[in-house]
Amino acid sequence: MPDNIETPEKTNKKIYSDVTLLITHFNRSTSLRRLLARFDELGFAFGEVVVADGGSKPDHLETVFELEKKHKFKLLTTDVNYGLGHTINSGQNAATKPYILYVQEDFVPKPAFVSALTDGLEIMEQEKTWDIVRFYSFPWAKFPYLKKYKKGFSEMRFSLSPIYTNHHKFYMYSDHPHLKRKTYPEKFGNYVESIHGDVTEMAMCKTFLKKQGKGLYFDDYTALFDHINSEDEPGLFRPINEKNKKYRHNPLLYKPYLKYKTFRETVRYLLDI
Missing domain, CATH: 1.10.1220 (Arc Repressor Mutant)
Structure with a gap:
């Protein structure tokens, strides 16, 4: 277990002192409340929590301000929605810990994520090879080319060879929950700032491959998070x-x-x- 993870017997909390939990939020304050509550229920405690808002409506912001008082996170706001790329860039710049756990507000962690995060962090600390550790995929978009590694993770493999026929090979990076280093922008640059989230994500996917990024992928990727959208707070x-x-x-x-x-x-x- 990494030295920066503590498990106090009385509180039974997992304290990730070297990890910034970065949450991006836009008009889903009920989802944000649920996410923060779930992390508390599972006993997670991070070195810091940063919530970056992308210009939400006043009624959602009011709830976010209430949550800020309760959960003591660092809140970043903007008057205009410049898109997800701007929001992530702002959050990364505000993070002060060596590692960043990125989770969008409409995800809900499951109990199995405790051990997966602990193992993923340990691997990243011990092996500087890895730029990202991924914890989720849509069921229909599993990364197709994997080599078994250890502790339930596999290495993602990319090749332009026509033998690699699945187009999902181009999506080694993902905006879904992942762990990366604070220094990530030094290698891959900032996120493209577009009002369209897909443009931002696809640009980073390409950059990740061009810069020869290396990543791990949790094999049982549906066991760690639920992705939940309601009629009131629908998905993109x-x-x-x-x-x-x-x-x-x-x-x-x-x-x-x-x-x-x-x-x-x-x-x-x-x-x-």
Whole structure:
């Protein structure tokens, strides 16, 4: 167990003193309340907690201010929504601990995440090879090319070889819950600041590969977090996901569609577009 993790017998808390919990928030204050409460229930205690708000509506901000008083986190606000990239950049700049655990507000950790985070942090501390440790994927978007490593993690592998036919190979980076170093921007730069979250994420995916990033992926990725969106606080509408749903149940269309996506992403990667 890393030296910076303590487990006091009386409180039964896991104290990650070298980790900043960075949460990005935008108009989902009920989800934020649930996330913070769940971390408390599971006994997590971090060196610091930073909540970066992306210009939420006044009613949500009012709730966030109440949560700030209760949970004593560092709150960053902006009057204008500049997009997720700006929000993440602000949060990373405000973080002071050596490691950053990034979680968007609509995720909910499960009990198994305690040991997964402990192991992931230990690996990153002992092995400087790793730039990111991922803890979640959508069930339909599992990273496809993995080499078993240790403690329930696998190394993510990328190749432009046509043998690697799954287009998800281009998404080694993800905005889903992950652990990285405070120095991450020194290697990969800041996030592209766009009002469209997909633009920001895809740009970082490409940069991560171009800079030869190395990452680990938790094999049982559905065991660590739930991703929950309600009607009042819905998830982000992504047209690409609607296309996937449209074709997924029609094998005659879906297989050619996936081949097209792999070809398209390969061209974009090679031409840097």
